[in-house]
Amino acid sequence: MTVPIHLRxxxxxxxxxxxxxxxxxxxLRVKLTMDGEYIVKAEPVLGYIHRMHEKMAECGxxxxxxxxxARMDYLHALAFNHGWALxxxxxxxxxxxxxxxxxxxxxxxxNRIASHLLWWAAFLLDLGGFTPLLYAFDDREKIIDLxxxxxxxxxxxxxxxxxxxxxxxxxxxxxxxxxxIKRLRGRMPRLYHDLxxxxxxxxxxxxxxxIISAEQCRxxxxxxxxxxxxxxNYDIRKNEPYSVYPEFDFDVPVFDEGDSxxxxxxxxxxxxxxxxxIEQALDKLPxxxxxxxxxKVLKPEAGYYYSAVETARGSLGHRLVCDGGKNPYKLKLxxxxxxxxxxxxxxxxxxxxxxxLAFMGSLDLVIPEIDR
Amino acid sequence: MSGYWSDIFTGSKSLITGLAxxxxxxxxxxxxxxxxxxxxxxxxxxxxxIELIGNEETGEPNCVVCGMCQRACPSVxxxxxxxxxxxxxxxxxxxxxxxxxxxxxCGSCVESCNFNALRFSREYNLASFDKNDFIMxxxxxxxxxxxxxx
Amino acid sequence: METxxxxxxxxxxxxxxxxGLNAAYLGWCERKGAARIQRRIGPCEAGYAGLWQPLAxxxxxxxxxxxxxxxxxxxxFRVAPVLAMIPAITSMVVIPFSDNIGARAMELSVLLLxxxxxxxxxxxxxxxxxxxxxxxxxxxxxxxxxxxxxxIPMLITxxxxxxxxxxxxxxxxxxxxxxGFWHWNIFRLENGHFLTMWxxxxxxxxxxxxxxxxxxxxxxxxxxELVAGFMTEYGSMGFGLFMMGEYLNIVVGACLxxxxxxxxxxxxxxxxxxxxxxxxxxxxxIFTFIWIRWTYPRTQIYRLxxxxxxxxxxFSLVNLLITxxxxxxx
Numbered sequence: 001m002t003v004p005i006h007l008r009x010x011x012x013x014x015x016x017x018x019x020x021x022x023x024x025x026x027x028l029r030v031k032l033t034m035d036g037e038y039i040v041k042a043e044p045v046l047g048y049i050h051r052m053h054e055k056m057a058e059c060g061x062x063x064x065x066x067x068x069x070a071r072m073d074y075l076h077a078l079a080f081n082h083g084w085a086l087x088x089x090x091x092x093x094x095x096x097x098x099x100x101x102x103x104x105x106x107x108x109x110x111n112r113i114a115s116h117l118l119w120w121a122a123f124l125l126d127l128g129g130f131t132p133l134l135y136a137f138d139d140r141e142k143i144i145d146l147x148x149x150x151x152x153x154x155x156x157x158x159x160x161x162x163x164x165x166x167x168x169x170x171x172x173x174x175x176x177x178x179x180x181i182k183r184l185r186g187r188m189p190r191l192y193h194d195l196x197x198x199x200x201x202x203x204x205x206x207x208x209x210x211i212i213s214a215e216q217c218r219x220x221x222x223x224x225x226x227x228x229x230x231x232x233n234y235d236i237r238k239n240e241p242y243s244v245y246p247e248f249d250f251d252v253p254v255f256d257e258g259d260s261x262x263x264x265x266x267x268x269x270x271x272x273x274x275x276x277x278i279e280q281a282l283d284k285l286p287x288x289x290x291x292x293x294x295x296k297v298l299k300p301e302a303g304y305y306y307s308a309v310e311t312a313r314g315s316l317g318h319r320l321v322c323d324g325g326k327n328p329y330k331l332k333l334x335x336x337x338x339x340x341x342x343x344x345x346x347x348x349x350x351x352x353x354x355x356x357l358a359f360m361g362s363l364d365l366v367i368p369e370i371d372r
Numbered sequence: 373m374s375g376y377w378s379d380i381f382t383g384s385k386s387l388i389t390g391l392a393x394x395x396x397x398x399x400x401x402x403x404x405x406x407x408x409x410x411x412x413x414x415x416x417x418x419x420x421x422i423e424l425i426g427n428e429e430t431g432e433p434n435c436v437v438c439g440m441c442q443r444a445c446p447s448v449x450x451x452x453x454x455x456x457x458x459x460x461x462x463x464x465x466x467x468x469x470x471x472x473x474x475x476x477x478c479g480s481c482v483e484s485c486n487f488n489a490l491r492f493s494r495e496y497n498l499a500s501f502d503k504n505d506f507i508m509x510x511x512x513x514x515x516x517x518x519x520x521x522x
Numbered sequence: 523m524e525t526x527x528x529x530x531x532x533x534x535x536x537x538x539x540x541x542g543l544n545a546a547y548l549g550w551c552e553r554k555g556a557a558r559i560q561r562r563i564g565p566c567e568a569g570y571a572g573l574w575q576p577l578a579x580x581x582x583x584x585x586x587x588x589x590x591x592x593x594x595x596x597x598x599f600r601v602a603p604v605l606a607m608i609p610a611i612t613s614m615v616v617i618p619f620s621d622n623i624g625a626r627a628m629e630l631s632v633l634l635l636x637x638x639x640x641x642x643x644x645x646x647x648x649x650x651x652x653x654x655x656x657x658x659x660x661x662x663x664x665x666x667x668x669x670x671x672x673x674i675p676m677l678i679t680x681x682x683x684x685x686x687x688x689x690x691x692x693x694x695x696x697x698x699x700x701x702g703f704w705h706w707n708i709f710r711l712e713n714g715h716f717l718t719m720w721x722x723x724x725x726x727x728x729x730x731x732x733x734x735x736x737x738x739x740x741x742x743x744x745x746x747e748l749v750a751g752f753m754t755e756y757g758s759m760g761f762g763l764f765m766m767g768e769y770l771n772i773v774v775g776a777c778l779x780x781x782x783x784x785x786x787x788x789x790x791x792x793x794x795x796x797x798x799x800x801x802x803x804x805x806x807x808i809f810t811f812i813w814i815r816w817t818y819p820r821t822q823i824y825r826l827x828x829x830x831x832x833x834x835x836x837f838s839l840v841n842l843l844i845t846x847x848x849x850x851x852x
Contacts, residue, residue, distance in 0.1 A: 015656050037660065037823070064446035067478035128737060128820025131394060134560035138403055152419035152492065158478040166479060167417060195393045200383030201738055201818050204825050353660070354741075354822055380833065387818070394559045394817045404562040 012040050015353075019048050025122060026367025030344075032353070039356055042348040044341055050371040057331040062088050062162070062298045065331070070156035072333070073369040075115040078108045078147075079311040081160040086242060087307040087318040088162050091300035099288040100164035101244045106281045107147060107159065109274040110177070113184075114143040115312035116267045116274075123264075123361040124196060127205055135191050142180050149173055163292035174282055181275050188272075197268065206260035210347055210359030213258055220346075221339040224314025225270065226363055229263035231256040236310035247284070248277045260362035267364070270312075299326050313337050313364055337363075338370045419477045420495035424468060424514045425488060431518040433511065435489035437463040441481035447474040450481060465511065472498075472506040533625040537614045544773050545766035546576035548808065555812045586758035594755070595652040602649035603756065603763035609638035609645075610770030617777045618693040620787040620797035627693035632680055635692075635778060636673070639733060642771060643669040646735075646742060649764065650752035661752045664823050665742035669733060671830035676729035678838040679722045682845045683707055683782045686715060696786030700795065706785040713852040718841050723783045725838050727807075730775035732826070734768060737815040741823055776807040 017030040027048035033041040053072060057065045069084045070077035082104055089096060096104075121136035144154045150169050151159040159166050196202055217227045227234060235252040237245045253269035255262035302324045308317045314336025321330040340363050348356045405412065414420075424433040437454030449471045454463035482490045500506070550565065550572065557564025565572025590599060616631035618624035628634060643666065650662020684690055686707065687698040695707075704711045708723045732739040742752055753764050780786060780803040787800040821829070 013656065037664075060446050063444070063480060066480075067446060067476040071476075124819060128740070129818060130556070131560050131816050134562065135397075138561065149415045149417060152415075152417045152479070153477060156476075158476070161483075166483070190393060191397075194386075195390050195817075196819075198386045199390055199818065200379070200386045201821050201825075205819060205822055352823070354820075376832075390817050391813065394813065397561060398555075398558050400561060402558075402561055402563055406563070406566075 011035065025361075025365050026370075028341075028365065028367045028370075032356075034353070037352050039348050039351050039353065042345050042356065044344055046341075046367075046371055048371065049368050051368075053372045054331050054333060057328050059327065061326050062300075062328060065328070066160070067156070067158045070153075070158055071368070072335075072372055073311065073313070073316075073337075073366050074155055075118055075366055076108075076111055076312040077155065077157045078104075078111040078159060079309055080316065081157060082108055082243070083307065083309040083311075083316050083318050085160040085162055086309065087305055087320045088298070088300070090307055091303070091305045091320055091322055092162065092294070092298055093300075094163045094294045095292050096164055097289050097292050098244075098286045099168075100290045100292065102281050102285050103165050103169055103290060104160060105244055105248075106169075106177070106278055106285075107150065107157075107165075109278050109281075110143050110147060111157075112274050112312050113271050114140050114147075116271050117143075119267060119312070119364045120192070120196075123364075124202075126357055126361040127202065129196070129202070132191075132196055135187075135195075139180075139184055139187065142183070146173060146176050146180060149176070161291065161294070162298065163294035164290045166291075168290045174285075177278060177282060181279060184271075185275065192268070197264070203261070206264060206358055206362065208257075209260045209355050210351070210362060211258045212343060212347055216343060216346065220342045222314070222343055223336050223339065224311070224364075225263050225266040226314065226340045226343070228252065228254045229266045230258035236308050236315050240308060242307065242309065244281075248280050250277050250280075260359060263362045263364075297326055299324060308334075311336060313366065313369070314340060333372060335369050335372065337365050337367075341365060341370060414494040414496060418492065418494050418496070419479065420493040421472050421475065421477075421498075421508060422470060422481060422490050422510070423493040423517075424465075424510045425491050426514050426518060431514075433465050433468070433489060433514055434487050435465045435468065435485075436487050437465055438487070440484045440486070441490060444480040444484040446478060446480065447476055449475045468510040470508045470510055472508055473503060533615075537611065537625065541611045541614060541770055541773075545769045546580065548769040548772065549579070549765070550576050551808070552812050552815075555809065556816045559813070559816050580762065583758050583762040588758045588760060589755075591654065591755055593654045595654075598648050598652035599755075600760075602645050602652060603760040603767070605648065606642055606645035606767035607763050607770065609641045610767055610774055613638050613774045614777075616692055617774070618696050618781060618786055619800055621697075621795065623797055624693055627691055630690050631692040632684065632690045632695075635774070636677065636680075639673070639771075640669075642767065645767070646752055649756070650742075653752065653755040655755050658752045658754050661742045665735060665752065668735075668739065668741060668823070668826060671827050672729045672732040672739075672834075675725050675830060675834040675838040676733065678835070678842055679726045679729070680782065682719075682722050682838075682842050685842075685845060685849060686710065692781050696781050696788075699785040700788050700792075702788070702792030703785065703790040706783065706788070708783045714848050715845065718844050719783075721837060722841055723779075725834050725841075726779060726783065727810075728829075728834065730779060731811060731814065732830070734771040734775055734811075736768075736772065736811055738818040738821050739826055740815075740820060741826065772808060772811055773804065776804040776811070779807055780804050 012033050012035045015032045015034050017028075017032055019027040019029045021028075029045040029048065031043040031045060032039050051071075053068050056068055066081065066084060069080040073080055085104075088094075117136040117140045121133040121140075124130075124132045147157065148154050150167055150173055151157045152167075153159075212222070212226065212230050214227075214230045214232050216222075217230050217232055222230075223234065231254060233252065233254045236242070238252055250273045251269075253266050253273065255265055300322045302322050305320045305322070306317060308315050310316075315334070316336055317334030319332040319334070320328055323329040344360065344363070348359060351359065424435060426433055435452070435454075437452060439452070442450045442452060451467075451469045451471075452465065453467045454465050457464045477492075479492075482492060498506070553575070554564040554572070565575040568574040568578045590596070613635050615625045616628055616634055618627065646665045646669075647662045650658040650665070653659075683695065687695040689695065699706050703709060707715075708719055710716050710719045735742045753761055756764060777800075780800060784803050787797055788795050789799050
């Protein structure tokens with residue numbers, strides 16, 4: 001006895017792009033109401049990996065929250081470390097020495113390149129090209145080895161402290177980074193652009209797919225490459241500068257079309273710009289201590305503090321409420337991917353299933369960051 | 373219609389370039405490492421689970437049982453115990469147990485120790501069927517290391 | 523033609539052995555080829571260079587439980603994988619491996635091969651529909667429209683070859699191309715066919731990639747979109763049979779390409795024809811299938827259909843007219 005597919009009264013059926021799926025990057029459930037292959041309504045359902053990080057912040061001291069930051073967005077963990085360090089330094093008034101700031105920028109930008117490489121690999125895997133994954137991971141392995149020499153971890157870094165960084169970098173790291181940049185610059189035109197970016201199948205697959213207008217970006221609060229692919233020229237590193245970013249000369253790539261191809265090109269150009277920042281930082285690296293003076297038990301003054309950093313996915317904000325004790329009173333994290341994902345429901349209407357998945361891939365989602 | 377012919381020509385050219393690139397990569401050497409026959413060496417700063425540092429001559433742990441590591445740990449992994457040192461000041465360590473199933477390798481314990489009693493080991497090859505293998509007795513580990521040294 | 527029982531037995535065993543070994547070891551070739559393109563090693567543990575890997579995979583698949591979910595159409599669910607294997611093995615009866623090796627040289631072997639290919643397509647449709655899973659149905663529907671669209675240019679190009687050779691018998695088509703690569707249908711220097719036959723070859727090759735559901739046209743089993751497409755609900759040997767059927771289809775496609783365009787068992791310089799040339803040619807073609815799979819991303823379903831209806835069919839029709847004109851004139 002066969003069970004036919006249950007069609008609703010308007011001839012649509014519900015397809016569950018369930019929490020376990022190869023293409024949703026993490027545990028994301030999307031309830032799709034479909035008419036044949038066209039999507040009539042898309043509804044992301046979140047919360048499958050909610051681990052209550054914000055509550056954990058209230059239960060421990062400021063320093064004890066640092067490992068949690070890396071577990072939220074594991075691909076750009078150092079930027080999350082940096083954001084938390086910045087907001088607490090703002091609250092407690094801790095000074096960071098020059099060398100530590102430069103080291104922070106170098107490691108954050110290296111991590112950004114690693115995050116974009118993994119985005120590229122996973123995006124192409126969604127589209128069916130299995131080989132670029134391995135090429136990207138070859139480069140990513142070099143970055144992770146470099147960062148492992150310095151921080152001791154490969155993915156979830158707990159490297160920054162209030163007032164500086166944990167370890168100093170050595171000569172081998174500096175020469176290794178320069179070699180890596182040379183190597184990646186050599187491989188990019190051939191393995192990344194000739195094989196993939198100019199490939200007619202890929203171009204046909206992502207051009208004019210998932211067009212997000214600048215107006216939609218503003219309404220949903222999308223930031224990062226998603227907004228820069230739609231023509232909004234906003235990068236926290238340039239518009240609300242923090243750390244030593246004002247001293248570097250780099251461009252912010254902005255494309256106007258708003259389709260998946262624009263977001264793709266934004267991220268590829270961002271990798272190149274990150275390499276420029278790292279080179280300049282390595283040239284200008286000053287000597288000095290890597291850890292500033294910070295009290296053993298941190299008790300900032302009561303008040304509301306906010307700081308934002310630019311991660312690979314957008315603008316990450318920390319809003320910290322202190323009450324004078326040694327635990328934070330409340331921490332709220334403004335997760336960039338959450339705002340980016342909220343666009344999905346509106347833009348995916350009327351798309352074909354495969355196009356909707358290509359669009360999801362171009363948004364660069366990391367679900368643990370959304371659910372925290 | 374104007375895109376028709378240009379699509380076919382540029383498209384075919386890009387497809388052939390792609391094939392040429394993968395063909396070249398076919399003949400290049402392998403970049404992977406055949407673990408476990410080729411074992412990687414860990415860098416000096418690699419974070420394995422923590423271990424006690426023993427005194428150079430006596431082999432006794434440097435720990436004075438101040439409890440800073442226990443307080444600094446965000447995941448409540450460390451439990452240590454000490455007894456009063458007869459014939460001297462301070463306390464002597466009797467047991468130091470690390471619950472590695474909860475450890476997140478953040479380094480707060482190592483950083484908070486003022487007496488140079490803790491460091492990261494370089495153990496990475498940890499796999500077991502039994503959870504109790506990861507409730508680590510660090511004093512026993514120190515004794516085994518001392519015995520191997522002599 | 524002898525009708526002794528030994529000949530039938532020999533061919534029966536031979537074809538089953540060829541089909542079985544190919545189905546198993548093509549998987550090994552694909553994994554090793556993919557690994558080398560991606561600069562890693564591939565299977566290397568099971569036996570020297572992983573040569574026992576297909577055996578290990580087969581044993582694993584056999585030892586799993588064939589899970590029949592509730593709500594599937596009992597008979598069709600179980601029959602579909604078998605139906606996917608049958609046309610591929612049966613097609614090998616008419617393929618001429620060499621002058622002396624070929625089970626049956628039928629007058630309409632080309633027609634037989636395409637009829638059997640359609641049965642293979644029905645197997646995918648039945649497998650998808652009987653699973654009762656929405657993903658499987660979407661993938662089966664895509665696969666049917668894809669196969670339909672790509673059979674047309676394939677048949678038109680084959681008509682071109684049949685017109686030149688004057689017969690639908692695969693053995694005669696191969697015999698027509700003996701004598702060196704300038705006689706092969708892909709080059710065909712006489713009568714001015716060389717102008718357009720290479721286009722036929724390319725069209726035929728692209729169509730055979732699409733007919734066998736290989737990347738970049740593998741919508742039916744698009745791993746990242748539809749989990750495993752029409753194979754989602756199949757475990758153990760059901761999955762195994764679908765995979766083997768797919769590899770055998772590739773072998774049959776390569777054999778057909780070699781026979782129609784590359785001269786069958788002919789040596790490129792006309793020296794020593796033999797079955798080894800045939801085998802070399804099909805394995806080069808199969809390696810090209812593998813090479814293409816691991817280089818390109820997947821196309822979209824409407825781009826795929828666009829490619830067929832708007833590009834391949836017009837080109838093949840024009841080709842057909844030109845070839846017919848040249849035959850008439852010369």
